[in-house]
Amino acid sequence: MAIVDVGVYREGRRLDGVESIPEAHAHASLLPGAFAWVGLLRPTPEELALVAETFGLHALAVEDVATGKQRPKAEFYGDVLFLVLRPARYLDAVEEVEFGELHMFVGENFVLTIRLAENPSLGEVRRRMEDEPELLSLGPGAAAYAILDRVVDDYEPVVQGLQKDIDEIEDELFNGSGTSVALARRIYELSGEVIAFQRATAPLLGLVRDLRAREERRSAGIPLSPAPASVAAWDVELRRHLRDVEDHLIRIVEFADGFRYMLRDALSVHLGLVGREQNEQMALMTEASVRQSDQAKKISSWAAIIFAPSLVTGIYGMNFDLMPELHWAFGYPAAIGLMLAFAGSLYVIFKKKDWL
Template sequence: MSLVANAVYVDGKKRIDPDTLETTFELMRTSGGMGWIGLYRPSAEEISAVAAEFGLHPLAVEDATNGHQRAKLERYGETLFLVLRPARYLDVEEKVEFGELHLFIGHDFVVTIRHAESPDLGIVRRRLEADPELLGTGPQAVLYALLDQVVDEYEPVVLGLENDIDEIENELFGGAPDVSRRIYELHREVIQFQRATQPLQTMMESLLRGSEKYQLEAELSRNLRDVQDHVIRVVERVNTFRALLQNALTVHSTLVAQRQNEEMTRLTETSLSQGEEVKRISSWAAILFAPTLIASIYGMNFDVMPELHWAIGYPFALLLMLGMGVGLWWTFRRNDWL
């Protein structure tokens, strides 16, 4: 059963916890109290039953049934429809988990529809039930308390993301191999968090603008302004996180390019060094090849060779070997091969 909380309040005090929605509707009519219905991942039939009783707009009902909505505030006649995107930081996985909370706020009812574990609405109920004076102001008090709870639960997320960014900065200059993947994943989470928090600024402004028109209690207006201040601080820090991660991506790209340039420089220097060695070896090979060529020619076993019976043939061959060797050495030396 998706009905997780169900109560009727009169003058800020709980009258009864009905077992069914039908009982809740009957008690609301007979007592003139405020009904607060909490649903967790309800079926389409359960949402339709609530919609039929309170006359909820079909478009809002469709959004609440389908889920996966952006954070927003819409007014359908006397009914407010809000979509909030609560979040919580999972320490073990070091990730942010996003939820979805739908609120229908009427003149005598509050309907909450959760599509995730967060936020813990039981905390909100106990807090308001402990303050009958505040709860006695009606559904607006519940709206304030729900907004306050969602925004308060953003604080651990902000601290978790801040810690992750600090770790990334250390890994960035430490040369961690998977730092680029972590930066991209964290950047995606920050963007999702930004999409969840930024619309709250406009929503809070809209609620405060309508405080006089809908005769909101002065103390409740002050409480909403306090929530608005918290929202502004959260949004500013999230914007800072996104800027830091974008800078981290730029720095990482620069460091990778720098390492690649250093590697290319090292390879180039190695190649040049190897080239110099090859030139030296080739030069000495050529110098040694010249006398070897001459000696091999004169070492051939032919009977008829003009120089064999020449008196100065032997010293001439030696001088030729020496001359060619010195000539090649001088040529290579002049061209910086030796």
């Protein structure tokens, strides 16, 4: 059996001699004011079926536990309150958020927690409540509150870790590496973690509000349907504690919303920096292309200037006897003048076109 701990409490004190789930259920059923607090970790289907039969859990709730990957929610099955929580913790070594899954059944005389991951450690919650017998004497609701409070308190380090990661991203945006692919990937991955964190915390806030409002209506004498006995013992002191949990959750949910907007803005800044860098590169490429074009114009212009005299000399270098002005006394000076005229004319034309 994947039992982490099992105990029976009466008037805030733990009873001795209870070592098994059947014993805990029997004591809680027979002793007035007593309740069983059972903690399980990754039970097998057979173990889960045995626990469900012992405490009379609804088949749909048991199916949710067996399936896992449930969203945070609260459902009533007769006189049993079924809660699904998504604990989280920040892993400094890898700078990631790790999410767990915790299922909790709160009955008239029992609290059953089933963890599908190591996080959170509920042993500390149990020891804390055993050190506060006055609060624990309020019954199963007190244990349920303590577990809710621990899950919410564990969100605080996650908020701090996410804030640190976002601060690092903002620093990278403006220290010269704001256009790197690695930074874009980090922003994208961190956005996914923030969205997952929102999915864990935002529904929980609505859940706690509904529970507190429900108990306030009950205390005012407003009939509820269904009206489970398990929550009937949540007196004014527990409602105050739930209000404190709600206040913490409001702050956490607001932080998560702010983180999402900050990462969206960071991604926009990153895209802007990438666009600006691309524009600068295009401008440099354009300038280089213009310079190359100018050089090509100059080379082509000089080639044309040199070609004109070469054409004349080529014609007169064909060694034919019968050529115009071949035996003319001024033939040589005329050829030289023609070559200079061609070259000079081309130079003037290219100069006017700013090719030289």
